[in-house]
Amino acid sequence: MTATPAHTALWPAPHARGAVDATVHVPGSKSVTNRALVLASLASEPGWLRRPLRSRDTLLMAGALRALGVGIEETVSSSSSPAGAGTPTGPGEAWRVIPSTLHGPATVDVGNAGTVMRFLPPVATLADGPVRFDGDPRAYERPLHGVIDALRALGARIDDEGRGALPLTVHGGGGLDGGPVEIDASSSSQFVSALLLSAPRFNQGVEVRHTGSSLPSMPHIRMTVDMLRAVGAQVDTPESGGEPNVWRVTPGALLGRDLTIEPDLSNAQPFLAAALVTAGTVVIPDWPERTTQPGDRLREIFTEMGGSCELTERGLEFTGSGAVHGIDVDLGEVGELTPGIAAVAALADSPSTLRGVAHLRLHETDRLAALTKEINELGGDVTETADGLHIRPRRLHGGIFHTYDDHRMATAGAILGLAVDDVQIENVATTAKTLPDFPELWAGMLGN
Structure with missing residues (x-):
């Protein structure tokens, strides 16, 4: 290599x-910070993220959501206890996320962040107008077919010239019907999380059925489910008595929350x-x-x-x-x-x-x-x-x-x-x- x-x-x-x-x-969890940014952007009211991670991946996520019309304000509270030595973002730092009507045209730079390249195409289907996704050279080699194929099956229009990878354009129609969809997420659990995070905003929610032989990184799917439930979403999972390898999210409004990042x-x-x-x-x-x-x-x-x-x-x-x-x-x-x-x-x-x-x-x-x-x-x-x-x-x-x-x-x-x-x-x-x-x-x- x-x-x-x-x-x-x-x-x-x-x-x-x-x-x-x-x-x-x-510093704060990248996985939690980026999921929280997506959920707060799709909520029906403003929310707060306290002690978020400020890193390349999270700043790319915040920048992408801003490009779609979301307001993300960075503040530092003087009332918080001082940060420990070497803390890149102190306990007093917070991001206020102000949801808005999502719109295009927009361009999203995913860098080489799996969470950005996979979590945001479903969000882009909710925007009014085209959203182009591009990123680092290595990002072109990382699989996106699971998200692309699933969104197409749910009614989205996506141009990727048959690559199943970046660069691509999602032609947002201001909403998505949603419903049942089958995917093979054996190459990345992020395919499942990506669909679940935006599902409350789909007209019919979503039923994701994983058809592959194995599913890696299950804790990250459990993280997605827990965070969805924390903002008011109804999620049925295999662990809660549902079918194996099937996740269902009911459509509904998401609440703005005050979340401290682990x-x-x-x-x-x-x-x-x-x-x-x-x-x-x-x-x-x-x-x-x-x-x-x-x-x-x-x-x-x-x-x-x-x-x-x-x-x-x-x-x-x-x-x-x-x-x-x-x-x-x-x-x-x-x-x-x-x-x-x-x-x-x-x-x-x-x-x-x-x-x-x-x-x-x-x-x-x-x-x-x-x-x-x-x-x-x-x-x-x-x-x-x-x-x-x-x-x-x-x-x-x-x-x-x-x-x-x-x-x-x-x-x-x-x-x-x-x-x-x-x-x-x-x-x-x-x-x-x-x-x-x-x-x-x-x-x-x-x-x-």
């Missing part, structure tokens, strides 16, 4: 000289990994007791790999034991955690098998191929399987770790750099996609 051009600046990944001992304030637990991964790798302790404040975020599985996975954790009034306290163990784990529901787990596994005392993540070949980059190539070029022994990776730990050496414009590749390289001298991360700036100021947060954790 082709790496990002060599002229991109290299970042020397800091090497840990001892056990870390830090409190890290992780910390992004998947973005907490590299910091928890640092505690595991260095036999240190990291505290992540505001870790929720109950959440649909996939990152919550880190408590279980990293404990099995040699750490221990406790949820206290300070937050999640995670401590490494001094040993890092291999793991055999199905990551099908939490595939976004794979790069960080692979990095830790490469430093373990026994082999690991990561399964259930064939769909990662269609993410920001082909993550399975990228992890295999980059870890092996540092002296590792990683092989791809049909649906994952097999990792046999070996003594690693320094070198350039390429990121392929993938934020989770960059943080995986940083984890390796804790234990391996002279690792240089190519294009660490790509972490701004979901984790602004990552190098500063990382240095702060290490006391640098």
Whole structure:
């Protein structure tokens, strides 16, 4: 596979000289922020998002919704408690979302954000006029057929020249009939979430029936359902007694809410990994007791790999034991955690098998191929399987770790750099996609 051009600046990944001992304030969840922006934009009254994530993906979502006519005002409240060190957006920051009649013509830049490229075409069907979607070169390679085909079956007019991918134009008619539709969402659960989020505004709502063999990242669908219900939508799901692989949303008005965004637990991964790798302790404040975020599985996975954790009034306290163990784990529901787990596994005392993540070949980059190539070029022994990776730990050496414009590749390289001298991360700036100021947060954790 082709790496990002060599002229991109290299970042020397800091090497840990001892056990870390830090409190890290992780910014808000990208997944929650972008879903909340969509739902607030489709509501019948204004709403508030407090402590939203300000990153490339969320700013692209906000910019796209503004282009469709939604008002999004950014404010900072002076009455809130001060932000912790390294917090990219303080607790006082809030976005006021003011719904409006959606309109075209408009152009949406999706960047390489899966949530923007998949969640907004259904929204665009509600606009009056054409909405063109474009984005980064890699975005052209990511599958959109599930959303495109489903919207056409529901009555939408979409021009994509048969690509099933970007660029495309949705010819909004000011509404959509909706109704039953079958899709194969085995390449991305976002296909299901995309249809559900806009469904309350469809004339007949929607009944989404997944016809594929497997459905990855189910926690993200549960997140979508919970957030829909929180703003007044009626949703029937397999978990609530409905048919397997069928979700039904009833048409109706959505309420404007005052929502505080949870910390992004998947973005907490590299910091928890640092505690595991260095036999240190990291505290992540505001870790929720109950959440649909996939990152919550880190408590279980990293404990099995040699750490221990406790949820206290300070937050999640995670401590490494001094040993890092291999793991055999199905990551099908939490595939976004794979790069960080692979990095830790490469430093373990026994082999690991990561399964259930064939769909990662269609993410920001082909993550399975990228992890295999980059870890092996540092002296590792990683092989791809049909649906994952097999990792046999070996003594690693320094070198350039390429990121392929993938934020989770960059943080995986940083984890390796804790234990391996002279690792240089190519294009660490790509972490701004979901984790602004990552190098500063990382240095702060290490006391640098």
